[in-house]
Amino acid sequence: MNSIDLQFAGEIREIRNRIGRSERKDYVTTYNEKEFLNGRTRDERVLILRTRGCSWSYHSGCSMCGFWEDTNPEINANDIMKQVEDFLKDHNKGDVLKVFTSGSFFDPLEVSEEIQVPIIEKLLNHYNFLIVESRPEYIINKAERLKQFAGKLQVAMGMESTDPDVLKYLINKNYNFEDFKRASETLHRNGISVRAYLLMKPPFMKEQEAIDDTIKSARDISSFADFISINPMNIQKGTLVESLYKEGNYRPPWLWSVVEVLLSLRDIHIPVVSLITGSGKSRGPHNGHSCDRIFSESIRKYSETGDFAYLENLSCECREKWESFKTEENSLPIQINEAVYNDF
Numbered sequence: 001m002n003s004i005d006l007q008f009a010g011e012i013r014e015i016r017n018r019i020g021r022s023e024r025k026d027y028v029t030t031y032n033e034k035e036f037l038n039g040r041t042r043d044e045r046v047l048i049l050r051t052r053g054c055s056w057s058y059h060s061g062c063s064m065c066g067f068w069e070d071t072n073p074e075i076n077a078n079d080i081m082k083q084v085e086d087f088l089k090d091h092n093k094g095d096v097l098k099v100f101t102s103g104s105f106f107d108p109l110e111v112s113e114e115i116q117v118p119i120i121e122k123l124l125n126h127y128n129f130l131i132v133e134s135r136p137e138y139i140i141n142k143a144e145r146l147k148q149f150a151g152k153l154q155v156a157m158g159m160e161s162t163d164p165d166v167l168k169y170l171i172n173k174n175y176n177f178e179d180f181k182r183a184s185e186t187l188h189r190n191g192i193s194v195r196a197y198l199l200m201k202p203p204f205m206k207e208q209e210a211i212d213d214t215i216k217s218a219r220d221i222s223s224f225a226d227f228i229s230i231n232p233m234n235i236q237k238g239t240l241v242e243s244l245y246k247e248g249n250y251r252p253p254w255l256w257s258v259v260e261v262l263l264s265l266r267d268i269h270i271p272v273v274s275l276i277t278g279s280g281k282s283r284g285p286h287n288g289h290s291c292d293r294i295f296s297e298s299i300r301k302y303s304e305t306g307d308f309a310y311l312e313n314l315s316c317e318c319r320e321k322w323e324s325f326k327t328e329e330n331s332l333p334i335q336i337n338e339a340v341y342n343d344f
Contacts, residue, residue: 050079064171081118
C-alpha cells in the first residue's frame with residue numbers, strides 16, 4: 001500500500017464533507033456507449049449502482065472523485081439487489097455491461113460479499129460480457145471464486161498513475177503499482193482479464209508533465225493489463241480539483257494532449273482508448289477553440305474502432321497556442337490556466 005500525506009488527505013476530506021449525500025435507493029443512472037473491446041466495436045450498457053460509498057472516501061478519498069453526493073449511507077444488500085432487478089426490467093439483454101459503484105464492487109462494506117457473485121451470475125444471464133471495477137486489495141482473496149466467469153468477466157482498477165509521488169501528493173491514492181500488479185497477476189491466474197484506468201492531468205501537474213506521466217504509466221502497466229482506458233480529468237463537484245479550478249489554479253488537459261498520448265501509444269500490444277467525459281467543455285478536456293467538437297468526435301470514433309486514422313490528420317490553428325502554452329508553463333514553477341496564459 002502507498003503511504004499518504006495526512007495534511008493533503010485532510011484538505012480533501014474537508015472539501016468533500018461540504019457535499020450533501022443522497023437519500024435515494026435507486027440506481028444512479030444507465031446509458032449506452034461503444035468501445036473497441038476484444039478486437040471489435042462493442043455496444044456497451046453502463047449501469048451505475050447507488051451504494052453506501054467508497055470505503056476510502058470515508059477516510060478522505062481521491063482529489064478528483066466527486067461520486068460522494070450520489071451515495072447513501074443507508075443502502076443495504078437488499079437495496080442493491082433491487083437496483084439490479086429494476087435495471088434488468090428495462091435492459092434485460094445486451095452485449096457488454098459495465099457496472100460501476102462509487103468505489104469498489106468487491107469491497108464488502110460497499111457491496112455485501114454475499115451478493116457479489118449472485119449479481120455477476122444474474123447479469124451474465126442477460127449480457128455476454130461484464131466489466132466491474134475494484135480497488136486491488138479486495139481482489140486478492142476473491143479471484144479464485146471468479147474463475148467460473150473466465151472469458152466473460154473483466155475487472156477494472158483505477159491505477160491513475162504508476163508514479164508513487166503522483167499517487168501520494170496529487171491524487172491521495174493509498175495503493176501503489178505493486179498492489180495493482182499483485183491483483184492483476186492473481187486475476188490472470190484465474191482467467192479474468194484486467195482493465196487499467198489512468199488519470200490524465202491530476203491537480204498540480206503541468207500539461208507536458210501530464211502527457212509524459214500518462215505515456216509512461218501506460219507503458220509501465222501494459223504488461224499487467226489487457227486494456228487501458230485513459231481518463232482525462234473532468235472536474236467533479238465537491239472535489240479538491242473543483243476548488244482549485246474555481247480559484248483559477250487548474251485547467252483540464254487540452255484535447256491536443258489527449259491525441260498526442262493516444263498516438264504515442266499506438267505501438268503497445270493492448271488496446272488503449274479514451275471515452276472522455278465533458279469533452280470540449282471548460283470543466284473537461286478542451287482546446288478552447290471551435291475545433292473542440294471535431295476533436296471530441298474524432299477521439300470518440302477512435303475509441304470505438306481502434307482506427308488511428310481518426311487521430312492522425314487532426315489539425316487546427318490552435319495547435320500553435322497549445323505548444324506555446326506548454327512552453328510558457330514549463331518556464332514557471334506552477335501550472336497555469338488560460339486566464340494567466342492570456343496575460344502573457
